[in-house]
Amino acid sequence: MTPLERHGRWLLRAYPAWYRRERVAEILDTLIEASPSGRRWPSVRDGRALVMAGLRVRAGQDQRLPTAANVRMALMLGAVLALLWLVANDLSDAVLHWTHTYSPSPGIAYEAVCGLLTLAAVVAVWFAPRHVVAVLAVAAAGLYVYWGDRVMAIQPAGLLVILAIAVFGAERLPRSWLWLAGAIFAVSLLQGFTPLPSLYFLYTPLVFVPWVILGAVVLWAAVDARPAIAMAIYIASNYLVIDALGYLGYGTPVLTSWQLNVPAMGAAVLGAGALWRLRRQAVV
Numbered sequence: 121m122t123p124l125e126r127h128g129r130w131l132l133r134a135y136p137a138w139y140r141r142e143r144v145a146e147i148l149d150t151l152i153e154a155s156p157s158g159r160r161w162p163s164v165r166d167g168r169a170l171v172m173a174g175l176r177v178r179a180g181q182d183q184r185l186p187t188a189a190n191v192r193m194a195l196m197l198g199a200v201l202a203l204l205w206l207v208a209n210d211l212s213d214a215v216l217h218w219t220h221t222y223s224p225s226p227g228i229a230y231e232a233v234c235g236l237l238t239l240a241a242v243v244a245v246w247f248a249p250r251h252v253v254a255v256l257a258v259a260a261a262g263l264y265v266y267w268g269d270r271v272m273a274i275q276p277a278g279l280l281v282i283l284a285i286a287v288f289g290a291e292r293l294p295r296s297w298l299w300l301a302g303a304i305f306a307v308s309l310l311q312g313f314t315p316l317p318s319l320y321f322l323y324t325p326l327v328f329v330p331w332v333i334l335g336a337v338v339l340w341a342a343v344d345a346r347p348a349i350a351m352a353i354y355i356a357s358n359y360l361v362i363d364a365l366g367y368l369g370y371g372t373p374v375l376t377s378w379q380l381n382v383p384a385m386g387a388a389v390l391g392a393g394a395l396w397r398l399r400r401q402a403v404v
Contacts, residue, residue: 198353212312
């Protein structure tokens, strides 16, 4: 493989995987024929053309599905992101408790078991058969309801039930969305460890990382609006649902009015805009 072909293949990652499997040889042959002999990199013009063409193909990939199918996939991803936030908090709490206290706590063990089972269900969404996802999700939902606070268990159990039902649709979540799920989980997990003196320096940078992720998703909505809808669900679940459940369980809201209203308005605007974009991108 020549350097030009190797670098061309790297640029072709702008195209979705299914398109690369079908057309990669044809595109590379055209690139090599149009480039001077001995060239190691595509020209700026050719490189820009490859990337822009790839993004245009990606922008049309959800046009192959009806709006209902795309909304189902966005709902699944939103449930996954919200569950990963909850799992990260549960697991970081468990690790901090076990490494910095000496008294065993059944509640912490419950958090760890539920968190690990939920994480397994989320990972299975991409890598396991649908019935495996459903079994793991229902089992985790049952543990949340059986072991924990019944009111506060409504959120994770409800999200897991949504996941167990939605996974039986015809389309699976694309693996290109794994970066978003991984970023949300990693940032949330690290935030849970920032009370440690050795990691406290990460607190301030980690405050801004979710905004960077949100900005990337908003920009990506021009190509694929489904992750933006998922982020709106994630925001609504983390702020609005938690506040409502806190009020039901303890009689007082968890968040102040501005902490609640700003995310609520942001989630509404993001969700409405992404849904409008999705309807323009999708068929029927």
